[in-house]
Amino acid sequence: MNQNNTNTNANTNINxxxxxxxxxxxxxxxxxxxxxxxxxxxxxxPYIKEYFDKIVVIKMGGSMMENDVIMQSVLDDVILMKxxxxxxxxxxxxxxxxxxxMKEKNIKVEFIDGLRVTDESAIEIVKMVxxxxxxxxIVSFLNKHGKIAVGLSGNDGNFIQCKKKIYKKDDKNIDxxxxxxxxxxxxxxIKNILNTGYIPVIATLGTDQLGNIYxxxxxxxxxxxxxxxxxxxxxxxxxxDGIILENKLVSKISSNKCEELINNGLINQGMIPKVxxxxxSLVNGVTRTHILNGTVRHSILVEIFTDKGIGTMITx
Ligand code: ADP
Ligand code: MG
Numbered sequence: 611m612n613q614n615n616t617n618t619n620a621n622t623n624i625n626x627x628x629x630x631x632x633x634x635x636x637x638x639x640x641x642x643x644x645x646x647x648x649x650x651x652x653x654x655x656p657y658i659k660e661y662f663d664k665i666v667v668i669k670m671g672g673s674m675m676e677n678d679v680i681m682q683s684v685l686d687d688v689i690l691m692k693x694x695x696x697x698x699x700x701x702x703x704x705x706x707x708x709x710x711x712m713k714e715k716n717i718k719v720e721f722i723d724g725l726r727v728t729d730e731s732a733i734e735i736v737k738m739v740x741x742x743x744x745x746x747x748i749v750s751f752l753n754k755h756g757k758i759a760v761g762l763s764g765n766d767g768n769f770i771q772c773k774k775k776i777y778k779k780d781d782k783n784i785d786x787x788x789x790x791x792x793x794x795x796x797x798x799x800i801k802n803i804l805n806t807g808y809i810p811v812i813a814t815l816g817t818d819q820l821g822n823i824y825x826x827x828x829x830x831x832x833x834x835x836x837x838x839x840x841x842x843x844x845x846x847x848x849x850x851d852g853i854i855l856e857n858k859l860v861s862k863i864s865s866n867k868c869e870e871l872i873n874n875g876l877i878n879q880g881m882i883p884k885v886x887x888x889x890x891s892l893v894n895g896v897t898r899t900h901i902l903n904g905t906v907r908h909s910i911l912v913e914i915f916t917d918k919g920i921g922t923m924i925t926x
Contacts (some may be wrong), residue, residue, distance in 0.1 A: 654915040662695040664842040665804070669832040672706035673849035674904045675744050684847065685751050687910040688809065692758065696914075697804045699835060700759075700811045703828030704736075704744040705880070709836060711735050719869040725777060725786055728825045733788040736825045740813040748811050759799045759809045764816040765823060769796040770831070772816035772824050790816040790824025792831065799840035833887035837894040844891050845913065846884050847904025852922030853877060853885070865889040888924035899924045 619755055624783030640648065674684050691698050705726070712735050714717050720727040721854035745761045752759035764770025776783050803810045812896060814831035817826050831844055836844040853860040853868075855876055868885045871877040881901075902909045902921035913920050 612781045618751065634798055637826045657777045657915045658694050661842065662693075663697065665697045665699060665836075665840045666691065666914075667699045667701060667832050667836040667839070667844045668910065669701040669703065669828055669844070670748070670904060671726065671828075671846070671848040672704050672708075673780060674847060675702070675704060675707060675747065677905075680905050680907075681748070681751060683907045684904050684910065685748065687830070687908055689755050689758065690911065691914070698809050699804070699839065699841070700748065700801060700809055701814060701828055701832040701835060702740075702744055702748060702811065704740050705828075706734055708732075708739045709740055709746060721784065722777065722784055723779065724878075724882045725775075725789060725827055726825060728787040728789050730788070733823060733825055736788075737815065737823060740815060745811060745813040752809060752811070755848065757808070759811050760803055761811045761813070762803075763813040764826070764831075767796065767799050768817055769799040770814075770816040770826070770834075771795075771818070772826060774824065788822070788824045790818070790826045792816060792826060792834045795834055795838040799833065800839060801830050803817075827883045829883040829887040830890075833891040833896075836891050836896045839897050841891075843900070843914075844888070844896050845910060846887065846899075846901045846908070848880070848884065848901060849903065849905055851903045851906070852901045853881065860922045862925060865924060865926050868924060885924065889926075890922065892926045 652805065668688065670684060674680050688698050708726070709719050710852060712732060715731070717731050717735065726732070743760075745763065749759045749761040762769070764772070770792060771794040772792045775786055775789045775791035777786050777789070778784070779901045800810050812831070812835065814826045816826050816831075818824065832844060832846065835841075848875050851859045853863060855871070865888075868877060868889060872882055872885065883903055888901065891899050898919050900923050902912060902913055909920055912918055
């Protein structure tokens with residue numbers, strides 16, 4: 611039997627190219643573009659090690675959802691992070707889309723310090739847009755890669771509990787309608803999802819003890835989630851490069867300076883909840899917080915896996 615086998619091998623025609631392939635130049639040398647590719651991967655190694663098995667909370671702003679190419683680019687980064695072992699929690703807003711739908715339905719659009727005044731008809735639109743439209747879209751985009759993502763809102767398993775927010779401005783209480791202030795986050799609920807290998811994709815609605823649903827600013831919600839999960843990093847993606855002062859992009863800024871700039875109006879509107887979310891996260895144990903432009907291709911990968919500074923980093 612043995613002898614038969616040996617004979618067959620000896621007669622094998624190595625020129626039969628259907629079964630065997632050779633290198634053109636007979637060489638195995640790695641050079642040029644491929645060597646550079648290997649170097650790029652190796653340069654990322656310290657960052658991959660640092661972030662392996664750690665939790666990173668990423669918030670996508672409304673502008674990323676306006677354009678499928680941009681959204682795909684952000685989500686490609688998220689997928690890569692997942693496959694190098696980072697536990698990503700994705701939180702999304704949808705302000706622009708909500709405003710557009712409210713205008714279509716002739717509902718008054720009003721913001722106070724970047725927070726949406728949300729009456730009864732507005733909260734219906736918020737639910738429709740955030741859960742019905744945006745959350746489903748992000749989950750489907752991610753799940754093109756397999757069984758990757760689970761879509762949630764704070765209503766699911768009651769994991770984001772809140773009460774009506776009382777917003778104080780100039781010593782006055784302002785009624786923002788169905789805008790919630792988070793009272794508790796069930797971090798085990800999110801951890802269970804992460805530990806089964808899924809990316810939780812979270813629409814930022816919360817419920818009170820009576821089952822009423824509230825709109826929660828997505829930046830604020832991201833920080834509460836990051837804190838409850840003891841995340842290593844929180845990244846807020848938006849439609850500007852970071853905090854801009856006198857037409858220049860700020861690379862790094864302290865929380866004290868941020869508060870001063872909010873008070874004198876140089877940080878205003880939608881940037882206020884972002885900056886406050888970063889400060890709250892840092893004070894409560896999140897190690898790093900960043901505001902990045904999510905419409906710039908692969909800004910997340912550059913921030914996490916390279917030593918290039920991008921966007922604004924907020925520090926204590
Ligand atoms: P998102 O959907 O990402 O939450 P927002 O519109 O709520 O976007 O917040 C980002 C906006 O904050 C920017 O587009 C800009 O108009 C505004 N903003 C206010 N102050 C600043 C500042 N100092 N630097 C940069 N952006 C600022
Ligand atoms: Mg906003």
